[in-house]
């Protein structure tokens with residue numbers, strides 16, 4: 344689906360190549376994180392896939408096409424197969440939510456009837472059906488990013504490229520965006536996402552391609568963020584450390600409440616042992632358990648405001664009787680529907696790994712969700728907790 348063969352990209356006026364002999368293959372239906380330190384070449388990679396730029400050497404094939412053979416005139420047609428989401432949303436500020444999404448269909452000549460059906464369906468999918476008439480400046484950061492995602496997927500692209508899509512968002516809002524991307528991927532769209540979000544990468548256990556100075560230094564199925572990609576905590580400002588810790592706490596509190604319950608239970612058991620007069624090792628164990636519980640609880644409390652909304656909405660029940668579907672082509676995204684359809688199960692890996700136990704159901708790659716069913720029944724946004732009316736109170740991203 345995406346193939347890099349010995350790709351090098353050297354920008355004019357620079358001494359070192361941004362990408363240096365990259366070989367990379369991404370298959371249909373994969374969810375791939377591209378990680379690496381700032382300047383390692385992640386965005387360059389995505390720009391090449393999008394044919395915004397051309398390699399200095401090597402070959403790139405996307406969806407079976409040799410990108411060097413696509414004329415400039417044909418590039419817009421090629422890009423119809425790709426959806427893109429960026430850190431800064433890139434919405435049209437003078438257009439409503441509806442028009443932002445509709446515009447991407449108008450420019451490719453879709454009929455009015457198609458647009459009138461596809462736009463509301465997609466807004467419903469991302470949980471923004473009730474905000475269609477708002478302008479971007481009237482939305483929170485998370486909502487703006489969901490508009491951007493709606494715009495990226497409304498034409499059912501085969502590939503979704505996301506460049507730091509949660510970079511401007513608070514942890515709880517980022518979580519909703521990640522859930523949405525995971526659901527879109529489970530519906531058949533290949534997702535390639537450049538990110539610095541170590542927590543999500545670690546939890547989601549998807550394929551990780553790590554770049555360092557333009558070279559692939561790791562390509563791991565069900566990987567984590569890794570050491571070399573991470574920013575040394577010592578290099579972070581106090582605010583940066585706080586954000587990093589809060590992110591982790593929010594994600595844990597929202598996604599792994601059982602971990603907090605387990606720590607609290609251990610502390611309670613320890614306290615009981617102390618009351619019973621247990622000394623020595625028993626008291627030490629109790630103290631340790633109590634400290635762990637305090638640490639986890641403190642982390643959760645620190646994150647409580649943001650996390651509670653997410654936790655509360657993490658897994659609402661799916662009604663047993665499906666409602667009538669308004670979504671005509673719920674899945675999969677992309678042109679080769681029949682082929683992608685057959686691949687669906689392959690996209691969901693269940694390799695487990697050291698952190699598998701604390702992966703929540705709806706992010707667990709081993710437990711496939713059924714976004715098709717959910718989109719058909721109108722429950723995807725509800726399932727992901729994206730249809731709340733009080734969303735404005737929890738999304739605190741930038742408003743443009």
Ligand SMILES: Nc1ncnc2c1ncn2[C@@H]1O[C@H](COP(=O)(O)OP(=O)(O)OP(=O)(O)O)[C@@H](O)[C@H]1O
Nearest residue numbers: 354355357361379380381382383384385386387388
């Ligand atoms: N248009 C350009 N002209 C010259 N050099 C560039 C250009 N774009 C990127 N570079 C350089 O190429 C290297 C890779 O940049 P790139 O933006 O791909 O990295 P990145 O991993 O996405 O970084 P970040 O995480 O900060 O977004 C960097 O050294 C950067 O300075």
